[in-house]
Amino acid sequence: MTQATLGFGAMRLPQTDANNPASIDMEEFTKMVDYYMEQGFNYFDTSYAYHNEKSEGALKKVLVERYPRESYQIANKIPTWLLEKESDNEKLVDVMLERLGIEYFDVLLIHNINKALLPKAEKANSFEYIKKAKEEGKALKVGISFHEKVELLEEVLKKYSDVIDVALIQLNYMDWKDQRIQSEKVHKLCVKYDIEVQVMEPIKGGTLVNVVDSVKEQFKEYSNTSIAEWALRFAGSQENVTVVLSGMTSLEQMKENCKTFKDFKKITKEDHKFLMKMAREIKKTLAIDCSFCNYCLKDCEANIPIPDFFNLYNSEKLYHLESNVDLYHTSAKVYAPASACTECGTCVEICTQQLNIPELLKDVAGLFGR
Numbered sequence: 414m415t416q417a418t419l420g421f422g423a424m425r426l427p428q429t430d431a432n433n434p435a436s437i438d439m440e441e442f443t444k445m446v447d448y449y450m451e452q453g454f455n456y457f458d459t460s461y462a463y464h465n466e467k468s469e470g471a472l473k474k475v476l477v478e479r480y481p482r483e484s485y486q487i488a489n490k491i492p493t494w495l496l497e498k499e500s501d502n503e504k505l506v507d508v509m510l511e512r513l514g515i516e517y518f519d520v521l522l523i524h525n526i527n528k529a530l531l532p533k534a535e536k537a538n539s540f541e542y543i544k545k546a547k548e549e550g551k552a553l554k555v556g557i558s559f560h561e562k563v564e565l566l567e568e569v570l571k572k573y574s575d576v577i578d579v580a581l582i583q584l585n586y587m588d589w590k591d592q593r594i595q596s597e598k599v600h601k602l603c604v605k606y607d608i609e610v611q612v613m614e615p616i617k618g619g620t621l622v623n624v625v626d627s628v629k630e631q632f633k634e635y636s637n638t639s640i641a642e643w644a645l646r647f648a649g650s651q652e653n654v655t656v657v658l659s660g661m662t663s664l665e666q667m668k669e670n671c672k673t674f675k676d677f678k679k680i681t682k683e684d685h686k687f688l689m690k691m692a693r694e695i696k697k698t699l700a701i702d703c704s705f706c707n708y709c710l711k712d713c714e715a716n717i718p719i720p721d722f723f724n725l726y727n728s729e730k731l732y733h734l735e736s737n738v739d740l741y742h743t744s745a746k747v748y749a750p751a752s753a754c755t756e757c758g759t760c761v762e763i764c765t766q767q768l769n770i771p772e773l774l775k776d777v778a779g780l781f782g783r
C-alpha cells in the first residue's frame with residue numbers, strides 16, 4: 414500500500430484581516446509553500462470558491478510563477494452550484510485554469526456532491542464532461558468531492574465508477590461512526606469500488622485539536638503524540654488513502670504536520686480503540702457539530718456569520734464566558750444577528766455537515782438574545 418502524503422488544502426490560508434477571506438496573507442503563505450516544498454511535499458488542493466474565489470490566484474503567484482510545473486500537483490474543483498447547462502463545465506474549468514495559470518490539473522473534481530447538488534451535476538452532464546476533460550489532457554485524474562451519506566455514494570458509484578478515479582471524502586476519527594457523516598461506511602465503499610481516497614477535514618476544522626482540558630489529559634496519559642498528529646495519522650492509516658489534506662493557516666501548523674508525514678507511523682488496533690473512545694468524549698462536549706468550512710457564508714441572504722455563531726454557541730455552552738456574549742453582539746452588529754435568518758434554506762442545501770442551520774440559529778438567538 415502506498416504511504417499517504419500530506420496535501421496542502423488552500424481553503425484556510427492565513428489572512429491579514431480575519432473578517433475578510435479574500436485578504437490572503439501572501440508573505441506567510443509564501444513561507445508556508447516554500448517550507449512545504451523543501452520538505453519534499455508537493456500536493457495542493459484548491460477550488461473555484463475558496464477565499465471568496467481568491468485561493469487559485471494566490472496559488473498562481475506563490476506556486477505556479479515560482480516553481481516548475483512538473484514539481485507540484487494541483488487539484489481543483491468545479492463549483493457544482495454554478496452549473497446551469499452543459500457548456501458551463503468547460504467555461505468554469507477554463508476560468509479555473511486561467512486563474513491558476515496552468516494548462517492542466519493533476520486532479521479535477523466535481524465539488525460537493527450531495528443530495529441537492531448531484532441533480533445539478535447530472536443535468537449539466539458533469540460526469541461525461543470530466544471524462545472528456547481527462548481524454549483531452551485537461552486533467553490527469555478526475556472524480557468527486559463528496560459530502561453525504563453512503564447511500565448516495567453507492568448511487569453515484571453504480572452509475573459512474575468507470576469515470577471516477579478519486580473521491581475526496583470527509584474522514585476523521587470523530588466522524589468514523591457518526592450517523593450523519595458516516596466516514597467508515599463511505600470509506601469502505603470507496604475501497605470496495607477500488608477508488609483512490611483523498612481525505613478532507615482530518616482535524617474537522619480544528620475541532621479535534623481545540624478539545625477541552627479533560628480530553629487533553631486523556632491524550633497525554635495515553636502517549637506523548639500531539640493531538641493533531643493523532644488525527645492526521647488516523648486518516649493516513651486507512652486503506653486506499655493517498656492524500657490527507659490539511660487546511661493549514663500558519664507556518665507553525667505546517668511544520669508540525671510535515672513532521673507527522675515525514676516520519677509517518679500507522680495507528681495500531683489499540684490506538685484505533687483509544688481514538689474511538691476520544692471521539693465519544695469530544696462529541697459530548699460539542700453542542701453544534703460544525704466543521705467551520707464556511708461554505709454556508711457565500712449565499713446567506715441575511716449575511717449571518719453562521720460558523721462564527723456556532724463556534725461561540727459551543728464555547729458558551731461549555732464555559733459561560735462574558736466575552737462570548739460580547740463577541741456575539743459585536744458580530745451581530747457588524748453582520749446580522751442569528752434572528753435575522755429568513756429560513757430560505759439555501760445554506761441547508763450546501764452545508765457539508767448536513768446541519769439544520771435555521772433551527773440551530775434559533776438556539777443561538779435563544780442563548781445570546783437578539
Ligand code: SF4
Pocket residue numbers: 712713714715716717719753754755756757758759760761770771774
Ligand atoms: S436559511 Fe437563514 S442562515 Fe441559511 S442562508 Fe437562508 S437566511 Fe441565511
Ligand code: SF4
Pocket residue numbers: 702703704705706707708709710719720763764765766767768770
Ligand atoms: S454550518 Fe455547515 S456549511 Fe456552515 S461552516 Fe458549519 S459545516 Fe460548514
